[in-house]
Amino acid sequence: MQPSNLRIALFSGNYNYVRDGANQALNRLVDFLLRQGVQVRIYSPTVANPAFEPTGNLVSVPSVAIPGRPEYRIPITLPARVRRDLAEFAPNVVHISSPDIVAHRAISWARRRNITAIASIHTRFETYLAYYRLEMLEPLVRAIMRRLYRRCDAIVAPAESTAAVLRAQRMNRDISIWSRGVDRDQFHPGRRDMAWRRGLGIDDDAMVVGFLGRLVMEKGLDQFADAIDLLASRNVKYRVLVIGDGPAREWFGQRLPDAVFIGQQVGPDLARGLASSDVLLNPSITEAFGNVTLEAMACGLPVVAADATGATNLVRNRETGILVDPFDADGFADALETYARDPELRARHGETGLKFARTMDWDQINSAVLKMYLRVTEKRARLARFTRRS
Structure with a gap:
C-alpha cells in the first residue's frame, strides 16, 4: 500500500473553532498527509466565526455547547447527512482524536465495515475531573475510554510517558508515539x-x-x-x-x-x-x-x-x-x-x-503517523485475506 491509497476520515471534537495545541497538531498532520497524496476528510463541530481556517475539507457535525464552557462544543450524533457523506468518501481509515459520543459512533461505523480504526491521544481527559470536584467519576470515565480505545486497531500517544499510562490502564496493546514538533520560523x-x-x-x-x-x-x-x-x-x-x-x-x-x-x-x-x-x-x-x-x-x-x-x-x-x-x-x-x-x-x-x-521537525514527526496508518491498514488487510481463505 502507498500513501496515495489512503483515505482518512478524521473525527475531531475541535478542529478549528477554538485554537489549542491539539487542533494545531491535527491541522499540521492533515497538511502533511495531503502533501503526501493522502485523501483526508474531517468531521467536526463548526461555528460561525472559527479561530482559524481549517486545513482540508471539513464537514460539520451536530454539536451542543458544554454547560459552563460555551466556547467548547460536544459532537452529539452522526446524522444521515453525515453518514451519507462518509459513505461517499469511502475511507479505509477512521481516525478519532477525542473520546466523545461521535467518536464512539464512528468506531462502530468502521467496525461494521471492517475498516481500520485509529485513535490519537491529545490530553488526559480523566485528570480534568479533579478540578471540577468530580473525582468519583474517574473510574467510570476511564472504563468508557477503555471500551472505546480497545475497539481501535491502534493508538498513537504524543509521548512515551503518556503511552506508559495508557498501557498501565490497558487501553490498547498497539500504542505507538506521535510526538509534536515546533515551528522554528515562529518560535526562536x-x-x-x-x-x-x-x-x-x-x-x-x-x-x-x-x-x-x-x-x-x-x-x-x-x-x-x-x-x-x-x-x-x-x-x-x-x-x-x-x-x-x-x-x-x-x-x-x-x-x-x-x-x-x-x-x-x-x-x-x-x-x-x-x-x-x-x-x-x-x-x-x-x-x-x-x-x-x-x-x-x-x-x-x-x-x-x-x-x-x-x-x-x-x-x-x-x-x-x-x-x-x-x-x-x-x-x-x-x-x-x-x-x-x-x-x-x-x-x-x-x-x-x-x-x-531544534531536533523536533514536524514533517519527520508526522511521517510516523503515516507509517502507522500504512502498517495497521496492511495488517487488517492480511487478516481479512487469511479469514477468507480459512
Missing part, C-alpha cells in the same frame, strides 16, 4: 524584544515568569498562583507575564494583581511574548504533550514544570529546566528562585533546551 530567541517588555512596564533586571495557555483551572492556575505568592516573599525581583485568555481570566487576575495580562496572541506576537519571558512555569498535569513547553524551549527559555505526562518527555531535570512534584507549590517557588538568583544557570538550561527543540 530572535523574537525577544526588550523594548516591548519595557513598554509593558517591566524592568530589564526583573525575571519574567511566563504563563502560556488557555485560562482554565485544569491548566494548574491554582498551583501557579500559589507558587507566585511564595516567590513574592523571597526577596527576588520578578514579574509575571500571562499570555492567553479564558473563563478563569477574572479569577487569575484577582490572584495575581501585579501580573501583566496580554490576552490571547497568535503568530509573531505570540512568539514575541514568549521569547521576551525569562522562564516558563507550566504546572499543568492534564497534558498529554506540553506544546507550550516545547515552544518555550524553542525560544531559549528554561521550563519549570510539573513532573507529569506532557513534561517529562521534554524537560530534562536540571538540564533544560526543573521538574517539580505537581502539588508542591514550595517546590515551584524554589525552582523559580533558583533561576532568579542564577541568570547564568537560566541561560545554560535555556540553551540546552533550544538545542533539543
Whole structure:
C-alpha cells in the first residue's frame, strides 16, 4: 500500500473553532498527509466565526455547547447527512482524536465495515475531573475510554510517558508515539524584544515568569498562583507575564494583581511574548504533550514544570529546566528562585533546551503517523485475506 491509497476520515471534537495545541497538531498532520497524496476528510463541530481556517475539507457535525464552557462544543450524533457523506468518501481509515459520543459512533461505523480504526491521544481527559470536584467519576470515565480505545486497531500517544499510562490502564496493546514538533520560523530567541517588555512596564533586571495557555483551572492556575505568592516573599525581583485568555481570566487576575495580562496572541506576537519571558512555569498535569513547553524551549527559555505526562518527555531535570512534584507549590517557588538568583544557570538550561527543540521537525514527526496508518491498514488487510481463505 502507498500513501496515495489512503483515505482518512478524521473525527475531531475541535478542529478549528477554538485554537489549542491539539487542533494545531491535527491541522499540521492533515497538511502533511495531503502533501503526501493522502485523501483526508474531517468531521467536526463548526461555528460561525472559527479561530482559524481549517486545513482540508471539513464537514460539520451536530454539536451542543458544554454547560459552563460555551466556547467548547460536544459532537452529539452522526446524522444521515453525515453518514451519507462518509459513505461517499469511502475511507479505509477512521481516525478519532477525542473520546466523545461521535467518536464512539464512528468506531462502530468502521467496525461494521471492517475498516481500520485509529485513535490519537491529545490530553488526559480523566485528570480534568479533579478540578471540577468530580473525582468519583474517574473510574467510570476511564472504563468508557477503555471500551472505546480497545475497539481501535491502534493508538498513537504524543509521548512515551503518556503511552506508559495508557498501557498501565490497558487501553490498547498497539500504542505507538506521535510526538509534536515546533515551528522554528515562529518560535526562536530572535523574537525577544526588550523594548516591548519595557513598554509593558517591566524592568530589564526583573525575571519574567511566563504563563502560556488557555485560562482554565485544569491548566494548574491554582498551583501557579500559589507558587507566585511564595516567590513574592523571597526577596527576588520578578514579574509575571500571562499570555492567553479564558473563563478563569477574572479569577487569575484577582490572584495575581501585579501580573501583566496580554490576552490571547497568535503568530509573531505570540512568539514575541514568549521569547521576551525569562522562564516558563507550566504546572499543568492534564497534558498529554506540553506544546507550550516545547515552544518555550524553542525560544531559549528554561521550563519549570510539573513532573507529569506532557513534561517529562521534554524537560530534562536540571538540564533544560526543573521538574517539580505537581502539588508542591514550595517546590515551584524554589525552582523559580533558583533561576532568579542564577541568570547564568537560566541561560545554560535555556540553551540546552533550544538545542533539543531544534531536533523536533514536524514533517519527520508526522511521517510516523503515516507509517502507522500504512502498517495497521496492511495488517487488517492480511487478516481479512487469511479469514477468507480459512
